[in-house]
Amino acid sequence: MRPSLHRRITAPIAMAAIAGLALAGCSGGPGSTADDAGAEGDGVVTVYSTIADFEAEQLEKSWADWEKDNNIDIQYESSKEFESQISIRAQGGNPPDIGIFPQPGLLADLASRDFIKPAPAAVEANVDEYWSEDWKAYGTVDDVFYGAPFKANLKGFIWYSPTKFAEWGVEVPETWDDLLALTQTIQETTGTEPWCAGFGSGDATGWPGTDWIEDLVLRQAGPDVYDQWVANEVPFTDPAIAEAFDSVGEILLNPAYVNAGFGDVKSINSVPFGDVAAPIVDGTCALTHQASFFDGFLGDAGGKVGPDSDIWAFMTPSIEAGGQAVTGGGEIVGAFTDDADTQAVQEYLSTPEWANSLVSIGGGISANNGVDPDLVDSPILAESIRILQDPDTTFRFDASDLMPGAVGAGTFFKGIVSWVNGTPTSEVLSSIEAGWPSS
Structure with missing residues (x-):
């Protein structure tokens, strides 16, 4: 799945808020006159999200049959x-009746201000059956469940050529x-830099570097x-975060290892993140780190993705063999009303039936355990599932x-750019940490 650009929270909300906000659970804010739970709907349910263009068209296809069968008109709007x-x-x-939230913290903020309704019992039952506890936690606030996971994407893939590895x-x-030993071997074998990286993304330049650090x-x-780092209980200046920067720096800040096909280390900041697809396909570059959506860029560059094809990927390895910890993103479905039609749509969107409909038409992937990976036409998305x-x-x-937002899409992005440009890690970490709101 290609990114609908990085979606960032605009309010100062951390994971601590997700776990600890007190909720009253009545839609429309204090004194509102929302529909009573279970009230009859009017056959129309409005849905609002960031998902646009081709992905939006796929969404509307994914629930079209269900709309007809249930006599409910889902009116979708993106922004x-x-x-x-x-x-x-x-x-x-x-x-809207339903919002599809690209950040759990944004849903939690609105729930804390009494705008979001607790999810129906049938939705929670589906999430308990088909999702991990990690995913359920992102829709839970102060032990009250508000929203089911929606689509997903997986980060941390390292893309390479199986043919070259065999060679x-x-x-x-x-x-x-x-991985470090592999990098050194490729460098010594080829005499060129093994890695290519591009952090360029307009005003969001630097975000691919944050993915490296998070991994x-x-x-x-x-x-x-x-989790403590996300909540600033462990600050950026903590040794654990400095260690992550230093480890990533063993690759990204080493001129012998980057930036194949583009220039020196500093060129990372000026190379648009999608432009590294071409050197991966043509063999100029051996390795790059990017999320599951990157297969679309590789395809546009003429590469075929698959375990026995031109390009394949493996997950950034753990410190010890056998571990499997991954980062990613997705959306959470939250409702502002709780009439019968809205609850019916919420329930359907939490089922394997909807998720399989979505993936079968190429509309993205889901972490729903009822999804059949064989329905996906993209090998890397099937592997992600x-x-x-x-x-x-x-x-x-x-x-x-x-x-x-002042940190995640602000000082963190800027800090990555500064770090790649040669600013000492300690100074970078202090500058990122300075972006945290005082309250």
């Missing part, structure tokens, strides 16, 4: 201004140290420290999407 407009609409008394006599690494924090320090469905997988939402 790139969702993060700011959803709060304005809720406070103005004009919310060089190397194998997919099982640990982080193995290492989760793998090195573990999920508890990762298998990883997400694995009960031994530890999943964590993209940290920068959970941090306050």
Whole structure:
């Protein structure tokens, strides 16, 4: 799945808020006159999200048959201004029936202000059956369940050529140290830099670097420290975060290892993130780190993705062999009304039937354990589903999407750019941490 650009929270909400907000659970804010639970609907359910263009068309196809069978008209609206407009609409008394939230913290913020309804029991039952506890937690606030997971994407893939690996006599690494050894072997064998990287993304330049750091924090320090980091209980200046930067720097800041086909280390910041697809396909570059959506860019560059094809990918390895901790993103479905029609749509969107409808038409992937990976026409997306469905997988939402916008899409992005440009790690970490709101 290609990114609908990085979706960032605009309010200063951290994971601590997700776990600890007190909720009253009545839609439309204090004093509102929302429909009583279970009241009859009017046959129309409005749905609002950031998902646009081709992905939006696929969404509407995914539920079209169900609409007809249930005599409910799902009226879908997308907006790139969702993060700011959803709060304005809720406070103005004009919310949609359902919002599809790209950040759990945004849903939690609106729930804390009494705009979001607790999810129906049938939705929670589906989530208990078909999703991991990690995923359910992102729709839960103060022990009250508000929203089911929707679509998903998986980060942390390292893309490579199976043919080249066979030619060089190397194998997919099982640990982080193995990855470093692999990098050195390729460099010595080819005499060129093994890695290419592009962090360029307009005003969001730097975000691919945050994905690198998040992968290492989760793998090195573990999920508890990762969660504390998101909540600023572990600051950026903590040794655990510095260790992650230093580990990533063994690759990204090493001029012998990057930036194949583009220039020196500093060129990482000026190369658009999608432009690294071409050198991966033509063999100029051996390795790059990017999320599951990258297969679309590789296809556009003329590459065929698959385990026996031109290009394939493996997950960034854990520190010790056998571990499976991954980062990613997705959306959470939350409702502002709880009439019968809205609840019916919520329930359907939490079922394997809907998720299989979505993936079968190429509309994305889901972490729903009832999804059949064989329905997906993309090998890497099928592999992503298998990883997400694995009960031994530890999943964590993209940290920068959970941090306050001033940090996650602000000082963290800028800090990555500064770090690649040569600013010492300690200074970079201090500058990122300075972006945290004082309250």
